[in-house]
Amino acid sequence: MDKEELFQFxxxxxTAFIGSVNxxxxxxxxxxxxPRKIDGNDIYFSTNTSSxxxxxxxxxxxxxxxxxxxxRFKYQGISIIGEMQICTDQPTKDMIxxxxxxxxxKQGVTDPDYCxxxxxxKKAEYxxxxxxxxxxx
Amino acid sequence: MDKEELFQFxxxxxTAFIGSVNxxxxxxxxxxxxPRKIDGNDIYFSTNTSSxxxxxxxxxxxxxxxxxxxxRFKYQGISIIGEMQICTDQPTKDMIxxxxxxxxxKQGVTDPDYCxxxxxxKKAEYxxxxxxxxxxx
Numbered sequence: 001m002d003k004e005e006l007f008q009f010x011x012x013x014x015t016a017f018i019g020s021v022n023x024x025x026x027x028x029x030x031x032x033x034x035p036r037k038i039d040g041n042d043i044y045f046s047t048n049t050s051s052x053x054x055x056x057x058x059x060x061x062x063x064x065x066x067x068x069x070x071x072r073f074k075y076q077g078i079s080i081i082g083e084m085q086i087c088t089d090q091p092t093k094d095m096i097x098x099x100x101x102x103x104x105x106k107q108g109v110t111d112p113d114y115c116x117x118x119x120x121x122k123k124a125e126y127x128x129x130x131x132x133x134x135x136x137x
Numbered sequence: 138m139d140k141e142e143l144f145q146f147x148x149x150x151x152t153a154f155i156g157s158v159n160x161x162x163x164x165x166x167x168x169x170x171x172p173r174k175i176d177g178n179d180i181y182f183s184t185n186t187s188s189x190x191x192x193x194x195x196x197x198x199x200x201x202x203x204x205x206x207x208x209r210f211k212y213q214g215i216s217i218i219g220e221m222q223i224c225t226d227q228p229t230k231d232m233i234x235x236x237x238x239x240x241x242x243k244q245g246v247t248d249p250d251y252c253x254x255x256x257x258x259k260k261a262e263y264x265x266x267x268x269x270x271x272x273x274x
Contacts, residue, residue, distance in 0.1 A: 014207075015205075015207060017154055017166050017203070019156050019164030019165070019166045019201070020164060021158060021162065021163075021164050022218070024199075025158065025197075025199050026158075026199045026200070026201060026218040027156030027157060027158050027164035027165070027166075027199065027200065027201040027218075028156070028164070028201055028216060028218060029154050029156045029164075029166055029201045029202075029203035029216050030203070030214065030216055030264070031203075031205045031207070031212070031214050052262075052269075060162075062161075062162050062163045062164065063163070063164065064156070064163060064164040064165055064166045065166075066154070066166035066167070066168075068152075068168045070151075070152060070168070075168070077167060077168050079165060079166050079167055081159070081163040081164075081165060125189075127167070132189075
């Protein structure tokens with residue numbers, strides 16, 4: 001799998017799983033909505049500024065983003081490690097905003113509880129049929 | 138959600154997501170088959186002794202186990218942090234073994250590449266409809 005195929009696989013998934021490291025050093029996993037945008041080696045998500053993961057990424061930017069697809073006969077998973085940056089600047093918030101977000105953020109695109117997570121890929125492992133491939137960025 | 142309901146939810150899921158912390162301090166997520174057994178606050182998985190996660194849990198026992206269910210109108214997720222122990226003793230391997238495992242471990246239940254992961258729950262967060270509940274063990 002090359003980088004282009006990897007991002008194609010990601011673009012087809014509806015759910016992302018994000019890992020952070022908490023204050024006590026434990027890994028913490030959560031499901032997220034699919035990424036909003038992929039640009040070069042960066043993957044963008046929208047989220048709540050007030051959430052626990054924002055506290056965790058502020059203290060420790062080390063992150064994992066995971067995608068998987070489980071078919072009847074085939075399981076594929078991509079685990080990517082990298083750095084997570086929290087973007088609260090208006091140009092980035094404008095870029096990622098979608099109309100339907102109004103449902104969650106009453107003040108709209110300038111809502112202080114709306115922010116963007118920007119994940120920069122560093123290294124990926126692709127699992128398929130009990131084999132692992134490594135992809136460096 | 139109480140502990141009983143939490144373990145009931147887990148027992149209904151076909152996939153588990155496991156988080157470890159790697160040598161460089163990055164969280165790493167992988168999908169796993171559903172747990173083999175739940176006993177008290179312990180959740181058992183079967184896996185390959187030679188896998189990367191075994192190296193990571195040997196160096197750092199801090200772990201996360203995540204389960205989720207995404208319905209049409211409702212999303213539920215459970216993220217549990219705790220300690221992961223690697224069991225290579227024969228009584229535990231015997232307890233967790235299932236007949237079909239022969240497909241993956243040619244030497245059967247004594248195969249040195251077959252081992253058991255025992256996760257002890259410490260604290261869980263249950264996400265449902267944008268609300269979070271905390272469950273302590």
